[in-house]
Amino acid sequence: MASVALSMIMEQKDDYKLVMANINMPDMDSLSFLRVLHKKEIPVIFMSSEMNVNVAKKALAEGACFFLEKPISLEDLKSMWQHVYRKIRTPRKYKHKPNCGTKMNSGNDCQGIKINEAGDVLRPPLGGVKRNEAGGECSLATGHALDIDKQNTCTLTCKAQEASGIKRPIDDKEEQEEVNRDSNGTTGDKKHRAVWTPELHLKFTAALSALGDLKSRPKAILKLMNVPNITVRQVASHLQVQRIRGTDTTSLPSSLSRLSNCINRNEFPPAKQSSLVCQYDQRTSSFGVQGNTAQLDAPNSLITSPILLAGFNNHDYRRQNLYSGHTILSHYTNHHTNNPSEFYLRSQGQFQNLNQIRETSSFGYGAGMNEIMNQQPLGIEENSFRTSESHFPSMNYMTPEAAASPYISGNTFQVPNEPSVMNQEQYYTSSLTGPFDSQNQNQFSTEGARLTTELLEFVPEQIASGNTTNPNKFPADFNDGSQKLDTTAGEASSPNENQPLSEYDELLKLLEEDPQEASCVGSVPNAGDADRYCEWLRETLLENSTDPL
């Protein structure tokens, strides 16, 4: 009963953040109901067992956040907050989008729905993860419209959404640009589909020949072409096509080829980051590649570094894989935050004996690649930070092995205070709770790889007083397990095939029988078995879910 609901709301207005109401209420006109709540700034979502588009339109135009058709699925509910959020964030805007619906008739998918005459159906984003970002238009990926009924997802017209101020967040920037253009003429920044006219292509070709093979990269080409409204990505795409066609003379410099890069350095080709142990995402502080979190259960020691390094920009170091006990060779770079006393460690390198795993905390997304380059640079921006080397005396930690190795550059040293090999329990616990704390093996630090200078400072000293001056102190397996250091041996053994090692098979069997007994097994986990291991780990943990572990 609307009247009952309203009186409840009147009494305790602040207790109600959202009202979901049937569009057909016995005692009150739903629009009047909506207006009352609108004054109280309480968002309203209407529901109905039948989808009457006109009613829905009207409700949305009157300011309802959304219109749901019953039955309402859990998925619908899960994503509903977004509509409320948008509604609150962008209150009523009656601005109409000129592009709306202009490109949406392909496929005739909307027939059965008949949302409006143009057929421009917008499917609300499900789960709030992925959205269709189609150039600012209210377009729907064709071919999915029929899913709408199946999923009981409410559909709206663009116009209705516009009128009610509902927008997809991702479009906000583009809309803002439209506002700019509408108000002050043209900005010229509107992303548009590139058409490679002969004239444009001529400029492209001219840039190619001017730059030469080596320097013919998208950004340089674009700069030289000096045409507005073209993005780096568009140039890159064109370049790609030209290369495929063979109509351009540029070939990728061999140094840029992934494969040749490795061969040149007598290394294995790097594994795909998504195929094995996944990377550490610093944005989310999680391990793994987007959408592939199932692969994240890599041994912690493989990913986080409890090791503190400083005073070097580009250094190699070795540490132990706490699980296998084997030495890992990594390459690290220091990075700063805005706080000069803070460092990030970036690792790039290969694991000894786990050569398919590429350890890196790097990620990239090509931000700005779709932006029109500013033809007139505003000025030169300088990096104002620098490494505070005063804290870290310059020392040469290079060892004879390092000097002789084609893999190891400069400052190679042994990391001090490496904890001994973890036992199974420690391993599990650390992988669940955080990095292994080498200072106190009974505790596990939740600190990530962000370090303070204070911590960093003491490292070189320990290195100096420690092992680095004595090459004999390097673990034997630095050479034992590293046929890869040998050119011929490295190429002879199976490169990057993720072939299971027989030893690891045995380990897996052991673990299946009795995990406790399998600690500190000296076999070497092969990277290709990481998935199997993770799966097993998950299963085991699930089985023992009563266990506090």
Added chain:
DNA sequence: TTTTGAATAT
């Protein structure tokens, strides 16, 4: 043909 997601490289 062009855009775009995502992996890889810088």
Added chain:
DNA sequence: TATATTCAAA
């Protein structure tokens, strides 16, 4: 951790 480039699928 941002940007740049590449690959390949949409």
